[in-house]
Amino acid sequence: MSIEQRLAPVALPENRQRQIVERLLSGSGVSLNGPDPWDICVRHPDLFRRVLNQGSLGLGEAYMEGWWDCERIDEMIHRLLKHGLGERAHTFGERIAYRLQAGVINLQSRRRAEVVGKVHYDFGNDLFTRMLDPTLCYSCGYWKGLPIAPENLEQAQQAKLDLACRKLGLTPGMRVLDIGCGWGSFAAYAARHYGVEVVGITISAEQAALAREHCHGLPVEILLKDYRDEQFRHEVGTFDAIVSIGMFEHVGHKNYATYFTRVAQLLRPGGRFVLHTIGSNLSDISADPWVNRYIFPNGVLPSASQLIQASEHHLIMEDWQNFGADYDPTLMAWRANLDARWHELADTYTTRDKRMFEYYLGACAGAFRARQLQLWQVVFTHGNPGRYDAPR
Incomplete structure (x- = not known):
């Protein structure tokens, strides 16, 4: 991940954040506000900041809250994963936090089950x-x-x-x-x-x-x-x-x-x-x-x-x-x-x-x-x- 991408959520203007997202999507066949049913229709201007800052968690929560729409989420995700965006959609902090937690705590103990x-x-x-x-x-x-x-x-x-x-x-x-x-x-x-x-x-x-x-x-x-x-x-x-x-x-x-x-x-x-x-x-x-x-x-x-x-x-x-x-x-x-x-x-x-x-x-x-x-x-x-x- 580039320095620009790390700083995007807190320091970059909205148009620059959008450009970063568009660059990530480039070649996947998924566009922002495009004509295809698997394209992402943006409903909220802070969507790019949220996704860059929170990764897949932010993407899912933003959909729940109506920040974006997509007629064919299944095909959108399919295309993004085939494009190699699966692991990149998880922030570094998310991955480390979960692995540390799972390594120390039994997340599926009888009490937590x-x-x-x-x-x-x-x-x-x-x-x-x-x-x-x-x-x-x-x-x-x-x-x-x-x-x-x-x-x-x-x-x-x-x-x-x-x-x-x-x-x-x-x-x-x-x-x-x-x-x-x-x-x-x-x-x-x-x-x-x-x-x-x-x-x-x-x-x-x-x-x-x-x-x-x-x-x-x-x-x-x-x-x-x-x-x-x-x-x-x-x-x-x-x-x-x-x-x-x-x-x-x-x-x-x-x-x-x-x-x-x-x-x-x-x-x-x-x-x-x-x-x-x-x-x-x-x-x-x-x-x-x-x-x-x-x-x-x-x-x-x-x-x-x-x-x-x-x-x-x-x-x-x-x-x-x-x-x-x-x-x-x-x-x-x-x-x-x-x-x-x-x-x-x-x-x-x-x-x-x-x-x-x-x-x-x-x-x-x-x-x-x-x-x-x-x-x-x-x-x-x-x-x-x-x-x-x-x-x-």
């Missing part, structure tokens, strides 16, 4: 039921062989749930643990279609309440528990299979070893474990400041090497599938659902809330489209005695 539940997952069941499809899956769908369209979201989610069930080799009468069960999507599907008994655990009170409704009448028990709860481990015993879909992103690098130790303790010998998680291309302890503040507090994405190192003394890794490209249409379908049904929520939520979700869904779709983020389903076994062939 409830923060993400209260901030995001407890945001409002009425909002999430309108944004998601009837399965209530809040994770990447599996779009293999499906036309990419919002109306096919439910099929993509059912395909993802069925894929996990088949990888686990579920048969009637099995006992299954769902770590981070969300609103009960996997538990309901597995119990209904494979005849298994499921225990689901979550740290979100709102999720637990809706999950119990979603699984009513099925052999499913939903518990408000942390996976590290020692009493819970002794009460429930072991399981024939374990699944964790979209929860590992909240575990944190300081807890990876504890997590896999607990899975190994809860999984019977010969049992299977399917881990479904967003993954990072780099082994870096970092988080986007805006996402960390407004969407998933204290979340950290694992890298492939971190997963391998944390699991190698506990389980056998049998299969690794990456369908990260499928998260792009999943996020865009959620955005389409939210747009179509926001009128039902307008009396409960603010315009700022709506813009927060618009930015979150669009930015994440752009990141997956740029292949900056991945989605992995990893199959582990606990001392599997024979060959394992993973379904696709």
